[in-house]
Amino acid sequence: MDTQPLYQRLADYYRRAIQSGALAPAQRMPSVRTMVRTHHVSLTTALQVCRRLEDDGLVEARPRSGYFVRPPAGPRLAPVPDPDIARPIDTAQYEGIHDRVSRFVTLCESEPCSANFALAAAPPASYPHAALRQSMMRALRMHSEQMVGRAPPQGHPQFRALLARRALDCGINAGADELLVTHGCIEALNLALRAVARPGDTIAVESPTYFGLLQIIESLGMRALEIPTSPQRGISIEALELALRTQPGIRAVVVVPNLQNPLGCIMADEDKQRLLRLCHAQQIALIEDDTYGALADDGPGLAIKHWDRHGDVIYCASLHKTLAPAMRLGWTLGGRWHDRMAMFKFAQSRPNEPMAQIAVADYMATKAYDRHLARLRHQLRQQRLYVADAVARHFPAGTRLAQPPGGMLLWLELPEGTPGMTVFEEALRAGIRVAPGAMFSNSARYDHFLRLSCTEPVGAATDAAVRRLGEIVSACGK
Amino acid sequence: MDTQPLYQRLADYYRRAIQSGALAPAQRMPSVRTMVRTHHVSLTTALQVCRRLEDDGLVEARPRSGYFVRPPAGPRLAPVPDPDIARPIDTAQYEGIHDRVSRFVTLCESEPCSANFALAAAPPASYPHAALRQSMMRALRMHSEQMVGRAPPQGHPQFRALLARRALDCGINAGADELLVTHGCIEALNLALRAVARPGDTIAVESPTYFGLLQIIESLGMRALEIPTSPQRGISIEALELALRTQPGIRAVVVVPNLQNPLGCIMADEDKQRLLRLCHAQQIALIEDDTYGALADDGPGLAIKHWDRHGDVIYCASLHKTLAPAMRLGWTLGGRWHDRMAMFKFAQSRPNEPMAQIAVADYMATKAYDRHLARLRHQLRQQRLYVADAVARHFPAGTRLAQPPGGMLLWLELPEGTPGMTVFEEALRAGIRVAPGAMFSNSARYDHFLRLSCTEPVGAATDAAVRRLGEIVSACGK
Ligand SMILES: Cc1ncc(COP(=O)(O)O)c(C=O)c1O
Ligand SMILES: Cc1ncc(COP(=O)(O)O)c(C=O)c1O
Numbered sequence: 001m002d003t004q005p006l007y008q009r010l011a012d013y014y015r016r017a018i019q020s021g022a023l024a025p026a027q028r029m030p031s032v033r034t035m036v037r038t039h040h041v042s043l044t045t046a047l048q049v050c051r052r053l054e055d056d057g058l059v060e061a062r063p064r065s066g067y068f069v070r071p072p073a074g075p076r077l078a079p080v081p082d083p084d085i086a087r088p089i090d091t092a093q094y095e096g097i098h099d100r101v102s103r104f105v106t107l108c109e110s111e112p113c114s115a116n117f118a119l120a121a122a123p124p125a126s127y128p129h130a131a132l133r134q135s136m137m138r139a140l141r142m143h144s145e146q147m148v149g150r151a152p153p154q155g156h157p158q159f160r161a162l163l164a165r166r167a168l169d170c171g172i173n174a175g176a177d178e179l180l181v182t183h184g185c186i187e188a189l190n191l192a193l194r195a196v197a198r199p200g201d202t203i204a205v206e207s208p209t210y211f212g213l214l215q216i217i218e219s220l221g222m223r224a225l226e227i228p229t230s231p232q233r234g235i236s237i238e239a240l241e242l243a244l245r246t247q248p249g250i251r252a253v254v255v256v257p258n259l260q261n262p263l264g265c266i267m268a269d270e271d272k273q274r275l276l277r278l279c280h281a282q283q284i285a286l287i288e289d290d291t292y293g294a295l296a297d298d299g300p301g302l303a304i305k306h307w308d309r310h311g312d313v314i315y316c317a318s319l320h321k322t323l324a325p326a327m328r329l330g331w332t333l334g335g336r337w338h339d340r341m342a343m344f345k346f347a348q349s350r351p352n353e354p355m356a357q358i359a360v361a362d363y364m365a366t367k368a369y370d371r372h373l374a375r376l377r378h379q380l381r382q383q384r385l386y387v388a389d390a391v392a393r394h395f396p397a398g399t400r401l402a403q404p405p406g407g408m409l410l411w412l413e414l415p416e417g418t419p420g421m422t423v424f425e426e427a428l429r430a431g432i433r434v435a436p437g438a439m440f441s442n443s444a445r446y447d448h449f450l451r452l453s454c455t456e457p458v459g460a461a462t463d464a465a466v467r468r469l470g471e472i473v474s475a476c477g478k
Numbered sequence: 479m480d481t482q483p484l485y486q487r488l489a490d491y492y493r494r495a496i497q498s499g500a501l502a503p504a505q506r507m508p509s510v511r512t513m514v515r516t517h518h519v520s521l522t523t524a525l526q527v528c529r530r531l532e533d534d535g536l537v538e539a540r541p542r543s544g545y546f547v548r549p550p551a552g553p554r555l556a557p558v559p560d561p562d563i564a565r566p567i568d569t570a571q572y573e574g575i576h577d578r579v580s581r582f583v584t585l586c587e588s589e590p591c592s593a594n595f596a597l598a599a600a601p602p603a604s605y606p607h608a609a610l611r612q613s614m615m616r617a618l619r620m621h622s623e624q625m626v627g628r629a630p631p632q633g634h635p636q637f638r639a640l641l642a643r644r645a646l647d648c649g650i651n652a653g654a655d656e657l658l659v660t661h662g663c664i665e666a667l668n669l670a671l672r673a674v675a676r677p678g679d680t681i682a683v684e685s686p687t688y689f690g691l692l693q694i695i696e697s698l699g700m701r702a703l704e705i706p707t708s709p710q711r712g713i714s715i716e717a718l719e720l721a722l723r724t725q726p727g728i729r730a731v732v733v734v735p736n737l738q739n740p741l742g743c744i745m746a747d748e749d750k751q752r753l754l755r756l757c758h759a760q761q762i763a764l765i766e767d768d769t770y771g772a773l774a775d776d777g778p779g780l781a782i783k784h785w786d787r788h789g790d791v792i793y794c795a796s797l798h799k800t801l802a803p804a805m806r807l808g809w810t811l812g813g814r815w816h817d818r819m820a821m822f823k824f825a826q827s828r829p830n831e832p833m834a835q836i837a838v839a840d841y842m843a844t845k846a847y848d849r850h851l852a853r854l855r856h857q858l859r860q861q862r863l864y865v866a867d868a869v870a871r872h873f874p875a876g877t878r879l880a881q882p883p884g885g886m887l888l889w890l891e892l893p894e895g896t897p898g899m900t901v902f903e904e905a906l907r908a909g910i911r912v913a914p915g916a917m918f919s920n921s922a923r924y925d926h927f928l929r930l931s932c933t934e935p936v937g938a939a940t941d942a943a944v945r946r947l948g949e950i951v952s953a954c955g956k
Binding site: 352 | 602
């Protein structure tokens with residue numbers, strides 16, 4: 001007969017489940033209530049079990065959410081190393097992204113997909129569409145005549161006011177009238193670049209960076225100069241300084257300081273301020289893309305715009321990652337380029353239609369929005385840690401992994417010499433979509449990298465997909 | 479005692495009302511039923527009255543709408559004359575529209591407005607917002623999950639299919655997949671110009687032309703070359719030919735062949751074909767803006783795209799004049815530039831959000847849409863004829879007037895030497911908004927012109943506003 005106390009035997013039971021992977025890292029533990037029901041034990045015993053597992057470092061409590069399986073103590077894969085900032089600037093790198101991206105999209109569409117690690121948006125079920133529908137219905141009942149009036153210039157006043165209020169969360173204190181509503185962050189970036197630079201000018205960007213930004217720059221006839229960027233700290237300010245000293249015609253730098261795409265890193269506050277001082281001193285525009293900021297595990301960090309005293313920063317953001325991928329609502333604070341951007345917005349697409357703005361303002365004014373964000377952050381964290389752990393278990397030795405403090409993206413360096421495009425194509429044939437590193441640069445520098453977007457649910461199917469991907473990487477690397 | 483038959487006495491009664499202006503040109507006659515009730519006569523008598531007035535040329539019957547007061551037999555004002563096509567091309571005319579338009583907008587906002595002849599959109603009540611609301615509600619009930627998915631590339635399939643079907647009405651036979659949904663005609667024009675030309679290139683435009691087009695061209699760093707355009711027949715193809723022979727770097731011509739803004743003219747079908755042949759032979763893009771086509775008194779005319787066999791025409795249109803000014807839904811058929819335009823659309827703003835597309839497709843598939851269009855056309859015709867008549871009565875001798883075959887716009891040439899900007903400013907102070915001719919060109923050629931948008935209701939208030947405007951014109955002309 002077993003002489004161990006009941007709670008200890010139960011704790012062992014769960015320990016084995018965790019060790020076998022039946023309960024995966026970052027997964028929620030069965031609730032205390034479930035334990036009581038399943039094992040016919042008292043509430044006290046169930047709580048003792050949890051506390052024991054917590055003491056053993058196997059689970060962690062999260063306020064009001066219950067207990068979760070702890071992720072592995074630290075990254076079991078080495079981090080992706082910092083770039084060599086002394087590397088000479090590659091000036092023959094300005095073009096070609098459109099062809100790469102088109103090729104990528106065409107290839108993706110050619111194969112059925114069972115596991116998607118390519119899309120940088122959470123699955124539809126992660127977004128509050130029922131609540132949004134209600135807000136839309138209410139807006140229609142109360143304001144449908146606005147569909148047939150004139151769209152309010154620079155955005156609907158109610159939406160602009162709400163955005164200004166919400167911007168306080170990332171330390172931005174701006175009036176609603178400084179704000180311009182756009183068709184997503186993409187349009188905001190277009191307007192920003194058109195306002196500060198002309199065709200032929202050079203724009204400094206992070207390397208690697210979001211392919212959409214490279215497309216915009218290329219489509220505007222500008223040149224993207226890729227600045228070495230640390231997967232841990234973000235853009236190298238030293239490298240940018242060097243570039244500004246040695247390269248003519250740099251008009252702006254575009255950064256994603258909070259949860260960079262694809263690296264996932266968040267810049268330190270000191271670095272944000274140093275970057276701003278540099279841009280101010282050199283009189284170049286600092287374009288800040290805050291698409292992902294609200295998805296950091298610990299909630300939104302400070303925007304660089306927070307420290308902007310002279311209007312040097314153009315802040316661009318949207319609701320596509322946080323609220324509604326298809327609604328195409330974004331906005332920008334143009335600083336000293338506000339009027340010029342408003343002029344381009346008018347000439348390029350006219351003000352946004354009002355109904356969606358009213359509806360979203362209605363929804364964003366509620367606590368439900370905060371609860372949704374907290375839930376989404378939490379879900380993405382779980383999924384991200386789960387995939388990171390699976391990669392550590394299934395990928396070949398020599399794989400390196402950035403461990404971002406939030407969001408959905410993982411940036412992987414494959415063992416030296418592994419052809420990322422081949423991995424991408426082989427994975428496609430296996431029904432698995434990933435984003436090859438080549439998409440995030442005009443250079444060949446990231447050809448053995450992958451970006452995994454962790455939007456598949458925690459569970460065996462995802463683990464199996466990562467394992468299959470690991471096998472493909474191993475096979476391609478030989 | 480009166481020996482005239484009853485019907486004749488009644489006909490005289492209405493004749494006097496028409497002659498005194500109590501029943502204004504283009505106004506609807508009291509219905510037969512009303513006559514019966516008001517005058518205690520039989521239905522037969524009332525019908526005799528109407529037929530008598532019709533025989534006398536005082537009213538006209540419109541199928542299923544009743545009788546209407548006939549507009550004055552012909553224009554009582556001389557038409558605006560054709561331009562001198564041999565005039566030398568003014569090459570110093572490429573810039574400045576932004577400042578003019580900004581100044582115009584700022585001025586307009588500085589004064590309260592009681593009669594608005596400046597806005598090229600019918601008043602909200604002319605658009606079917608209750609039906610649109612219903613369609614939106616239905617779309618939300620059935621498809622709200624599309625807000626949180628991915629916006630379908632190049633537009634929602636259902637909307638594209640519907641637009642393709644509706645395009646048959648103006649003779650365009652194109653597949654839904656040749657069509658790209660945009661944020662209004664404005665975005666379509668931006669994409670078209672970006673696809674066919676580069677900064678520094680020259681774009682031939684009608685003169686006068688829509689200031690929004692001049693703004694787009696200026697904001698893209700291109701040059702607008704204004705081609706003499708007849709208020710009766712549209713762009714002078716001879717003048718365009720001459721320009722193509724003598725001016726380097728012309729990449730495209732943009733025309734509004736159906737109900738040009740501000741002239742209101744419709745090009746003859748032969749001219750549409752001649753223009754297309756010229757563009758094809760010279761290998762320049764023909765950008766066709768069909769914003770107003772559906773508002774012609776006799777229904778939509780043929781688009782130039784109808785004759786396009788080689789993809790030389792980029793057709794651009796929107797629903798803002800016909801259905802919902804604030805919804806920002808437009809589309810384009812890019813011909814051989816389709817892929818390039820799709821690329822720019824993706825880089826510039828991504829695909830449009832889907833809900834409005836679904837809702838509008840739903841509404842546009844019904845007969846209610848056709849009925850709405852017929853009503854709107856009719857209303858605009860009435861209002862336009864009413865204002866034209868008032869101008870003829872109240873403006874000083876020497877005023878000339880284009881008589882367009884549809885839409886809401888009237889283009890007025892004031893007596894030689896009348897300063898249009900002064901008229902505009904004086905009118906503003908009197909609470910009357912008009913668009914000064916200076917807005918429709920980078921040159922000073924139209925400084926003594928006005929565009930009146932006839933969107934105010936038929937009636938004494940509008941007549942009084944036109945009278946006041948006529949007084950201002952007379953005063954400024956001295
Ligand atoms: C860094 C970054 N900026 C902008 C965007 C797109 O912005 P939006 O959808 O708001 O136009 C993305 C989408 O992936 C992104 O990763
Ligand atoms: C000739 C012409 N094209 C385009 C537009 C604007 O198009 P949209 O509102 O569809 O962007 C106008 C509006 O006045 C116009 O007159």
